[in-house]
Amino acid sequence: MSEPMNTQSNLPSQQDAISAALSLYPARPFAVSDIGSQTGWLKAAGHDPRNLYVSGPMGLATSVALGLAAVRPESQVLAIAGDGALAMNLTSLATIAGAKPKNLAILLVDNRIYEFTNSVPTPTRDLDWLAVGRAFFGEACVRLSELTAERWAGVARPAMIVADVAPAPGKPPALGLTPAMIRAEFLGASRKQALLVR
Amino acid sequence: MADMPSKGDRLFRSIQAAKPQLVTGVPDGMLSQTIMLCEATPDFPYIGCAREEECIGVASGAAMAGERAIVMVQNAGLLNSLGAFATMGLRYGLPFVVIVTNRGALADPNGYDIEKREAFDAGVRPMARVFDFDAADLPDDLIPAAFKWAEAARKPVILALEKRLGSGEGAAA
Numbered sequence: 001m002s003e004p005m006n007t008q009s010n011l012p013s014q015q016d017a018i019s020a021a022l023s024l025y026p027a028r029p030f031a032v033s034d035i036g037s038q039t040g041w042l043k044a045a046g047h048d049p050r051n052l053y054v055s056g057p058m059g060l061a062t063s064v065a066l067g068l069a070a071v072r073p074e075s076q077v078l079a080i081a082g083d084g085a086l087a088m089n090l091t092s093l094a095t096i097a098g099a100k101p102k103n104l105a106i107l108l109v110d111n112r113i114y115e116f117t118n119s120v121p122t123p124t125r126d127l128d129w130l131a132v133g134r135a136f137f138g139e140a141c142v143r144l145s146e147l148t149a150e151r152w153a154g155v156a157r158p159a160m161i162v163a164d165v166a167p168a169p170g171k172p173p174a175l176g177l178t179p180a181m182i183r184a185e186f187l188g189a190s191r192k193q194a195l196l197v198r
Numbered sequence: 199m200a201d202m203p204s205k206g207d208r209l210f211r212s213i214q215a216a217k218p219q220l221v222t223g224v225p226d227g228m229l230s231q232t233i234m235l236c237e238a239t240p241d242f243p244y245i246g247c248a249r250e251e252e253c254i255g256v257a258s259g260a261a262m263a264g265e266r267a268i269v270m271v272q273n274a275g276l277l278n279s280l281g282a283f284a285t286m287g288l289r290y291g292l293p294f295v296v297i298v299t300n301r302g303a304l305a306d307p308n309g310y311d312i313e314k315r316e317a318f319d320a321g322v323r324p325m326a327r328v329f330d331f332d333a334a335d336l337p338d339d340l341i342p343a344a345f346k347w348a349e350a351a352r353k354p355v356i357l358a359l360e361k362r363l364g365s366g367e368g369a370a371a
Contacts, residue, residue, distance in 0.1 A: 191263075
């Protein structure tokens with residue numbers, strides 16, 4: 001079982017959890033965030049051309065990240081999904097486990113509510129996400145709170161990081177980017193990265 | 199005389215000619231041979247997804263990186279994925295190619311396919327460019343031409359393959 005709701009005041013914010021996960025990598029990975037909270041908090045954690053802010057249906061970030069990982073096999077990719085979002089695309093975990101990308105990890109930020117509603121609980125609020133992740137990725141599903149950069153370097157991919165986070169008191173800052181801006185900036189970063197590894 | 203390539207092999211060769219960096223899909227009987235060939239080739243990865251909406255996401259991830267990606271699904275699967283198609287493919291202007299088996303044609307009248315086809319006509323055609331083809335008689339340059347169109351139009355394109363009356367045995371399965 002996850003921690004009960006009444007102990008969540010000691011949990012990190014979603015923004016801090018995203019920053020902590022990104023800092024586990026020796027070089028900045030591509031970060032693919034789900035629509036809404038994850039996109040807002042990823043931008044708040046630090047805008048980077050390698051951020052891919054997904055505007056698709058909730059939960060699609062894991063699938064978008066899989067496609068990106070497949071065409072950029074020399075680069076690390078981190079998909080960032082909320083618990084409500086990932087529950088909408090849970091089958092993507094099966095697909096990723098089957099595809100076995102050696103450069104893809106998923107960060108699950110679990111605040112047990114749909115954040116944009118401020119209060120409505122997710123149907124997965126009592127789910128043991130670590131056990132779910134381990135069903136697909138075995139020991140490569142780990143808690144963020146137990147990770148160091150050294151330990152993360154030794155975790156096989158595909159991997160999943162489970163982070164219990166506190167619900168935010170407010171919505172994340174607005175993205176302030178159009179789809180055309182997101183695409184152009186990310187395309188540039190992706191092509192630059194491809195050239196660097198050749 | 200050399201053996202004539204099968205329909206699945208012909209589609210596969212056209213896919214190969216377009217030099218995609220990624221192909222993804224969920225099987226339909228009409229696509230099974232092509233998918234097996236895609237699985238076996240070292241030319242590009244084939245990602246078999248559990249659900250069709252994932253395929254749109256996978257193709258979008260590749261296309262966001264500037265690479266050619268192909269989706270292969272049945273019409274019912276694309277109908278399940280219209281939200282992703284609109285909010286990724288159309289919103290970001292991603293030039294990926296979607297190959298759809300458009301079941302429920304006059305030559306393909308399974309009872310369970312009829313409404314899929316009607317929903318495809320009502321739901322997909324108003325929002326995206328669909329080009330229709332006889333699955334038994336595909337042009338060799340189909341997929342390269344589809345990419346050229348999508349890249350010029352800066353949006354995804356849908357190729358609807360169907361069984362047609364009077365075209366030999368029609369598509370398998």
